[in-house]
Amino acid sequence: MTVNKRPIKWAAKYFIAALVPFGPFVVDGSLKREMAELPDDD
Numbered sequence: 001m002t003v004n005k006r007p008i009k010w011a012a013k014y015f016i017a018a019l020v021p022f023g024p025f026v027v028d029g030s031l032k033r034e035m036a037e038l039p040d041d042d
């Protein structure tokens with residue numbers, strides 16, 4: 001199952017990271033890499 005072209009596991013990873021202390025800092029690197037791979041809208 002996917003939502004907005006993302007698997008549910010992707011959303012669960014960030015949801016759990018939001019609940020765990022320092023979790024957002026841990027997943028921030030992977031999210032920045034993913035955002036860098038997106039095409040620019042220029």
